[in-house]
Amino acid sequence: MCRLFALSSRDPVSPMRAIEALNVMKEGHDGSGVGLFLHDLGGPFAETKDAPILSGIFTEDGLKRLDAFMDERGFVTKATLVLDPRTKTPEGTPIRGVYMARAYEIPADLKAASKAERELTYMAIRVALRLTGEERDDIRVFSFWPDTIMVKEVGDPLTVAEYLGLDRPELFARRILAQGRQNTNYAINLYACHPFFLQGVCTMTNGENTAFIPIKEYLLSRGFAGYMGYQSDSEVFAHIMHFTLSRLGLGIEYYKHVITPLSDTEMEGHPDRALLGRIKQTCRKLIIDGPNCVIGCLPEGTMFMVQDRKKLRPGVVGGHDGIFAFSSEICGLDAAIPDRDPRADVQPMHLDTAIVRPECQEVTLCNQLQSLPRPH
Amino acid sequence: MQSTAVITPSTLSVVDLPWQVEWNKDTCTLCGRCTSVCPVSAIELGVFRKRSVEATIALQKKPTNSYSIYYGIRQRTDPAYRCIGCGMCNMVCPNNAIAPRLRPEATTLKFHNNRGGAARTRGGRRNDTGSLLDQIKFIRISMLTDPALDAGRHEFELRTLLGRVLPPEDGLAALADNAWVPAVREIYPLMIGSMSFGALSPNMWEGLVMGVSYLNEELGMPVRMCTGEGGCPPRLLRSRFLKYMVLQIASGYFGWDEIIKALPDMKEDPCAIEIKYGQGAKPGDGGLLMWYKVNKLIAAIRGVPQGVSLPSPPTHQTQYSIEESVAKMIQSMSMAWGFRVPVYPKISGTTTSTAVLNNLVRNPYAAGLAIDGEDGGTGAAYNVSMNHMGHPIATNLRDCYENLCIAGKQNEIPLIAGGGIGKNGNLAANAAALIMLGASAVQSGKYIMQAAAGCLGSEHDRCNVCNIGVCPKGITSQDPRLYRRLDPELVAERLVDVFLSFDTELRKIVAPLGRSTSLPVGMSDALGIGDYHAANRLKIKYVV
Numbered sequence: 073m074c075r076l077f078a079l080s081s082r083d084p085v086s087p088m089r090a091i092e093a094l095n096v097m098k099e100g101h102d103g104s105g106v107g108l109f110l111h112d113l114g115g116p117f118a119e120t121k122d123a124p125i126l127s128g129i130f131t132e133d134g135l136k137r138l139d140a141f142m143d144e145r146g147f148v149t150k151a152t153l154v155l156d157p158r159t160k161t162p163e164g165t166p167i168r169g170v171y172m173a174r175a176y177e178i179p180a181d182l183k184a185a186s187k188a189e190r191e192l193t194y195m196a197i198r199v200a201l202r203l204t205g206e207e208r209d210d211i212r213v214f215s216f217w218p219d220t221i222m223v224k225e226v227g228d229p230l231t232v233a234e235y236l237g238l239d240r241p242e243l244f245a246r247r248i249l250a251q252g253r254q255n256t257n258y259a260i261n262l263y264a265c266h267p268f269f270l271q272g273v274c275t276m277t278n279g280e281n282t283a284f285i286p287i288k289e290y291l292l293s294r295g296f297a298g299y300m301g302y303q304s305d306s307e308v309f310a311h312i313m314h315f316t317l318s319r320l321g322l323g324i325e326y327y328k329h330v331i332t333p334l335s336d337t338e339m340e341g342h343p344d345r346a347l348l349g350r351i352k353q354t355c356r357k358l359i360i361d362g363p364n365c366v367i368g369c370l371p372e373g374t375m376f377m378v379q380d381r382k383k384l385r386p387g388v389v390g391g392h393d394g395i396f397a398f399s400s401e402i403c404g405l406d407a408a409i410p411d412r413d414p415r416a417d418v419q420p421m422h423l424d425t426a427i428v429r430p431e432c433q434e435v436t437l438c439n440q441l442q443s444l445p446r447p448h
Numbered sequence: 449m450q451s452t453a454v455i456t457p458s459t460l461s462v463v464d465l466p467w468q469v470e471w472n473k474d475t476c477t478l479c480g481r482c483t484s485v486c487p488v489s490a491i492e493l494g495v496f497r498k499r500s501v502e503a504t505i506a507l508q509k510k511p512t513n514s515y516s517i518y519y520g521i522r523q524r525t526d527p528a529y530r531c532i533g534c535g536m537c538n539m540v541c542p543n544n545a546i547a548p549r550l551r552p553e554a555t556t557l558k559f560h561n562n563r564g565g566a567a568r569t570r571g572g573r574r575n576d577t578g579s580l581l582d583q584i585k586f587i588r589i590s591m592l593t594d595p596a597l598d599a600g601r602h603e604f605e606l607r608t609l610l611g612r613v614l615p616p617e618d619g620l621a622a623l624a625d626n627a628w629v630p631a632v633r634e635i636y637p638l639m640i641g642s643m644s645f646g647a648l649s650p651n652m653w654e655g656l657v658m659g660v661s662y663l664n665e666e667l668g669m670p671v672r673m674c675t676g677e678g679g680c681p682p683r684l685l686r687s688r689f690l691k692y693m694v695l696q697i698a699s700g701y702f703g704w705d706e707i708i709k710a711l712p713d714m715k716e717d718p719c720a721i722e723i724k725y726g727q728g729a730k731p732g733d734g735g736l737l738m739w740y741k742v743n744k745l746i747a748a749i750r751g752v753p754q755g756v757s758l759p760s761p762p763t764h765q766t767q768y769s770i771e772e773s774v775a776k777m778i779q780s781m782s783m784a785w786g787f788r789v790p791v792y793p794k795i796s797g798t799t800t801s802t803a804v805l806n807n808l809v810r811n812p813y814a815a816g817l818a819i820d821g822e823d824g825g826t827g828a829a830y831n832v833s834m835n836h837m838g839h840p841i842a843t844n845l846r847d848c849y850e851n852l853c854i855a856g857k858q859n860e861i862p863l864i865a866g867g868g869i870g871k872n873g874n875l876a877a878n879a880a881a882l883i884m885l886g887a888s889a890v891q892s893g894k895y896i897m898q899a900a901a902g903c904l905g906s907e908h909d910r911c912n913v914c915n916i917g918v919c920p921k922g923i924t925s926q927d928p929r930l931y932r933r934l935d936p937e938l939v940a941e942r943l944v945d946v947f948l949s950f951d952t953e954l955r956k957i958v959a960p961l962g963r964s965t966s967l968p969v970g971m972s973d974a975l976g977i978g979d980y981h982a983a984n985r986l987k988i989k990y991v992v
Contacts, residue, residue: 280594282962286858286970293856320616332965335605336634347623353609353632354619357859359966363594381965382602384595447620 074266074278075252076387078367078398079408080375082432084114084244085395091233093397093404094252104164105252106229107265108238109274110221112246112373112430116151117219123150123175124194127215127222128201129262131169134210141201146179155223158237165227168212171236173221194218195271195298202263202301212262215269221245224265246430247369251276264303268310271298272371275313277306278400279364279385284308290357291315309366312358317370322447324376325438326351328425331360332381334440343443367398373430383422389435390417396428396435458563460525464556466909467533467548469523475545478519482537482546487918490531491546494522521546527560533910536920550908561831568831569738571914571924573729573894574823575835577907579871580842580982581878587976587991590962599952599959606954607670608637608888608967610720611790611815613860630815631790633719636663636671637967638879638950641820641866641893642696642722642794644678645703646737646746646758647827647914649931652901652923655939657684659900660692662940663947671947672719674891677735677760679703679749685710690718696794697781698724699734700760702750708784717789720815721781725763725773726796728824728841728867730833734760738828740917741926770804774811782813790815797821797839797867805848809857816862818891819844823868825894825905827924828915841867842885846986849886849970858970862888870895871907875946876953884971885986897923900942901934 075097077090087108094106117125130138142149155171182190198216205211214222221243225232229252233239251266266276281287284305291299291311296319299311309331316322316330333352339345352359362380365387369375377387377398389398390405392412399405405417416435420426423440453459462468469491483491496518503511523531531548538547561568590596611632614622622629640660645653656673663669677698684690685707695718697704726732737746737758747754767773773793781791792815795804801819808814821841826834845865852858865887869878871894879890897903901923904911914924922931958964961974968974976991977983983990 280590280962282588282590282594283966283968283971285973286968289853289970290856290858293853293858295856315616320620322620335603347620350619350623351616353613354616354859356609356613356966357969361963361965361968363962382597447624 074276075400075404076266076276076278076365076367076398077250077400077404077408078369078375079248079395080373080397080428080430080432081246081395083394084112084246085248086239087243087245087248087250088233088239089408090248090250091229091238093399093408094250095230096407097252097399097401097404105226105265106224106232107251107267107276108223109249109267109269109369110243110245110247111219111274111369113219113221113242114244114246115240115242117153117175117221117242120150120175121219123177124216124218125173125175125221126213127173127220128211128213129168129171130212131210133208134205135170137204138201138211141204142176145197146182148177150175150177153221153242155236155238157235159235162227162231162235165225165232165235169210171223191271199297199300217269217272220269220272222267222269224262226262247373247375249274249276249367249369261303263301266304266306268304268307270310270314271318273310273314273317273368275310275366275368277309277364277366279362279380281305281308281360281364283359283361286357287312287360294319306364309360309364310368313368313370315358320447323445324370324374324425324427325444326447327376328378328423328440330355330358331378332422333359338441342441347444347447365400375428377420377426379420379422379424381422388417388419389426389428390414391435394432396432398426458527458560460527460556460560462523462525463551464554465523465525465530466551466554466557467531468551468554469521469531469537470547470549471521472545473518473520475543476520477543477545479542481540481542482521485536485540485920487534487536487913487920488529488532489524490529491521491523491537494520496520527557527563530557532913533908534904534920552908569828569915570831570834570912571827571829572905572909572912573825573834573871573907575907575909576823577872579823579868579878580840581868581881582872582874583977583979583982584881584988585976585991586880586957586961586974587989588974589960594962597959597962597964599955602959602964604955604958604964606637606951606958606967607634608862608969609633610635610672610792610862610889612813615860628787630813631788633672633790634670635719635889636669636947637883637889638671638947639694639864639889639891640671640673640896641824641891642674642676642724643827643893643897644676644696644735644737645681645749646678646741646926647676647924649919649922649925649934650745651931651934651936652939655901655934655936656896656943657689657692658936659940659943661689662944664692667944667948669947669951674722677702677724678737678746679706681749682706682710686713686715688716690714691716693718694720694722696722696724697777698760699762699764700758702752702758702760705751706749711784717785720790720792721785722818723773723777723781723791723793725793726798726820727826728796728820728822728838729826730829731796731798731837731839732762733829733833734762736760736828736915738915738917740915743926746926770807774807774814778811778813792816792818792864794818794820797841797844799839801839801844802847802851805851805861806855808861809852809855814861816864816888817848818864818866819848820891821865821867823871824866841865841882843985845882845887846885850987852886853970858886864889864891866891866893876950876957879950880954880957881975884968884975886970886972888967888969896943896946899946901939
C-alpha cells in the first residue's frame with residue numbers, strides 16, 4: 073500500500089523531512105518509487121514567484137526539442153535548477169537524462185492576458201510537451217506552474233533522494249507532498265507516480281479506486297485538455313478536485329460532497345440539502361467507492377485530507393503552530409514533527425475533511441453534516 | 449394413430465410432437481382432472497381394446513383369446529391440439545401418473561403449424577437457451593490491493609436515476625437561479641418491464657401493483673413498474689400508488705382516454721411516461737392483444753369494443769420521423785403533467801439505436817432511453833418475429849453507452865436495458881452485467897412472471913399460449929375461471945421475495961468488486977468473458 077506524507081509549514085523546509093518520514097513508514101510500502109510536489113518555494117525561485125517553472129526529466133535530444141518548443145512560444149529561460157546525481161545510480165532506477173526545474177519569463181502578450189488565460193496556457197504547454205515527449209520518450213514533464221517543482225522517479229525514496237541530492241536550498245518549500253510507491257495495479261510508468269498535478273491542484277492517494285473506469289470516462293468526456301493521462305487510477309482525485317474548484321466554483325468543503333455524497337437519510341436534515349442533492353445527482357459519475365485516503369494541496373496553499381465513505385485507509389494530521397503534517401501513519405508524523413502534542417492529532421473519519429490553511433495555525437475538521445459556505 | 453385412419457400431409461404421430469405425454473396406467477385413477485385442466489385439450493379420455501392370449505404349458509389345451517376394454521389417456525396428434533408441455537396434467541394428478549416429456553429431436557410439428565395459411569402466432573420468448581449475459585463473469589475481485597466489502601454488513605446505496613440529469617455546471621446554476629430542471633426520480637435499478645393490463649390478468653396485475661407498493665412503503669425500496677400499452681385501472685390512476693407506475697403510451701394509445709380523464713383527479717404524478725416505439729421480442733410490430741382476451745373490463749379500460757383483436761400500428765401514426773417523435777411526443781407528454789414527470793422512449797434493440805440516442809442527447813426533455821433486446825418476451829407475436837427479429841441487448845447497450853461517453857452525456861441520459869435478463873434464472877448476474885456495460889437500470893418481465901406467478905414458459909417452446917387467453921396459471925388470461933387460480937396476495941408476496949433476494953445477490957456481486965457507494969454503471973473493467981470476439985466487441989476482458 074502507498075504511504076503518503078505531506079507538510080505545510082510557515083517557513084520553508086527541506087523535502088528530506090518528508091522523505092525521511094516516508095522512510096520511517098517503509099515497512100508499509102515497497103519503496104518502488106518517489107514522487108515530490110514542492111510549492112511556495114523558499115530558495116532562489118522565491119524571487120520569481122510568478123514565473124512558471126517547468127519540472128521534468130529530459131534527454132539531450134529532449135532538451136534541444138524543449139528549447140525549440142519554448143522559444144517558438146516566446147518563453148525565455150529565467151533560472152534553471154539541474155539535479156545532478158550525486159551517488160551511484162540506485163538499483164532499479166533507470167538512467168533517464170537531466171532532472172531539471174526551469175523558470176521561464178513569459179511572453180508579453182501572455183503577461184497582458186488574464187490570470188485564467190495564463191493558467192490555461194501553462195496547462196496546454198505542459199500537456200503538449202508531455203504528448204510530444206511520449207512520442208520519442210525524450211521528455212517527461214510533471215508540472216509547469218509558478219512557484220511549483222515536481223520530482224518523480226522509480227526506486228527507494230530515500231536512496232533516490234540522496235542520488236538526486238534533494239536536500240538543497242532551491243528545493244526548500246512551504247508545501248510538500250511526498251509519496252513513496254509506484255503504481256502496482258497498472259503498468260509501471262512515471263506518469264502513474266503520485267502526486268498528480270493540474271493547474272495548481274495536486275493530490276496523492278493511498279488505496280485503490282474501484283470506480284476508476286467510469287470516473288475516467290466521465291472526466292475524459294468533459295472536453296478539457298488537462299483531463300488526460302490516467303496511467304494511475306488515483307489521478308482522477310486531482311482532476312475531480314480541479315473540476316470542483318474550477319468548473320463548479322465550489323470550495324474545498326464541497327470536495328467530499330462530490331466524491332462521497334451523504335446518504336439520502338443523512339441529507340434529510342442537512343441545512344444545504346437542496347444543493348447537496350443537486351451535487352449528488354449531477355456529479356454522480358464522480359462518486360468514488362474507495363478504499364482511499366486523499367491528501368492534496370490547492371493552488372493557494374491550503375492542504376487537506378479526506379477519506380472514502382468506508383474509511384478503509386489510515387490517515388492522520390498533526391503538528392503545531394507553524395508546521396503541520398499529513399501522514400499515512402503516526403510514526404511518520406512522529407519522525408517529522410516530534411515536538412507536537414500527539415493528543416491533538418486528528419484522524420479524519422468517513423465524513424471529515426481535515427484542512428490546514430496556508431497560515432499553518434490549526435487543523436480544521438469540516439464534517440459533511442455541517443452547513444456549508446455559500447458557493448461563489 | 450390407428451391404422452385405419454387417413455394419412456394426410458399433416459397427419460402426425462405422437463413421436464412427431466416435441467412434447468409427448470407419458471401416462472402410467474397402473475397409477476392412474478381415471479379421475480379425469482388432467483383432461484379437464486389441459487388448456488389446449490391435448491389429452492382426452494382414451495378407450496382401449498385389449499386382447500390377451502392365454503396358452504397353457506406344453507399346449508395341454510388349445511390357446512384362447514380374451515378381449516377386454518380399459519380406459520386411459522390418449523394424446524391427440526392433430527397439430528392444432530398438440531401438447532404444449534405446460535405440465536398442468538401432472539400438477540393436478542393425485543398419483544403423479546401423467547407428465548409431458550420434451551423430445552427435442554421431434555421436429556416434424558414445426559413444418560405443420562401453419563395450416564390454413566395462418567403463420568404461427570404465440571406468446572413467450574425466443575426459445576433459445578443461449579445467453580451471452582450468462583457468460584459474463586465479474587473478474588475484478590478486491591482482496592489484497594483493496595479490501596472486499598462485506599455484502600451483509602456494509603451500507604449500500606444501490607439506487608439509480610431516471611430522468612434527464614443536467615450537467616453539473618448547469619444543474620448548480622439552475623439551483624442558484626431557482627430555474628426549472630427536468631424531473632429526476634431516484635429508483636431501484638430493477639424495474640418491472642412493461643406488461644399491459646390486458647396482456648396480464650387482473651389478478652396478476654393487482655398482485656404486481658400490491659407487491660410494488662409493499663416494497664416501496666414497507667421496505668423502502670423504490671421499485672417501479674411499467675404498465676405496458678393498455679392503460680391503468682381508473683382507481684389506480686386516482687390513487688397514491690400511481691407514483692410507483694411508469695405509464696406507457698404506445699402506437700395504439702390504448703387506455704389514454706382514461707388516463708387523460710383522470711388527470712384532474714390524480715393525487716400523485718406517475719413515476720414516468722414511457723413512449724413505446726418498439727418491443728424487443730417483436731421489433732417492427734406494434735402491440736397485439738388478441739380477441740380472446742378483450743373482455744368487458746379490458747374493452748372498457750382501453751376504450752374499444754369487446755371481442756376484437758387489438759393490433760397496434762407498428763409506429764405512431766401521428767409521427768413520421770424521430771425529430772417529430774421526440775419533439776412532439778416528449779413535449780406533449782411532458783406538458784400534460786406540467787413538466788414534472790420524466791418522459792423517455794422505449795425502442796427495440798436495433799442497429800439504429802445510436803441514431804435514436806444521438807437525437808435524444810440533443811433534446812433537453814428526453815429523460816432516458818429504454819432498449820429492449822431480442823430476448824424480450826411478449827404476450828402475442830408471430831413466431832418468426834419472436835425467433836428471428838431483433839438485436840441482442842449487450843452490444844446495443846454498449847454501443848449506446850460508448851456514444852454517451854463520447855458525447856459526455858453518460859450521467860445525463862439513463863439507458864434502461866431489457867430483454868432476456870434472467871432468462872435462465874440468473875437475474876442479478878445478468879442485471880449487474882448490463883449495469884456494468886452501461887445500463888442505469890434494467891427491466892425484467894418474464895422472470896417476474898415466472899418467479900412471482902409461476903409462469904410455465906421456458907426456452908423450450910413450453911406453454912407459450914399467452915396470446916389465446918388460456919394461460920393455465922391465470923397470469924395472461926382474462927377468463928375468470930382461469931385467473932381465479934392466481935391469488936394476488938401470493939403474487940405480491942412472491943414479488944417481494946424476488947426483489948429482496950435480487951437485492952442480496954446484487955450486493956454479493958458488487959461487494960467483492962469493492963463497490964457500495966454508488967451503482968457501478970459502466971464499470972466495464974470488472975467484466976470478463978471467455979469469448980474472444982465478444983470481449984473485443986464489448987470492450988471487456990477476454991478471460992479463459
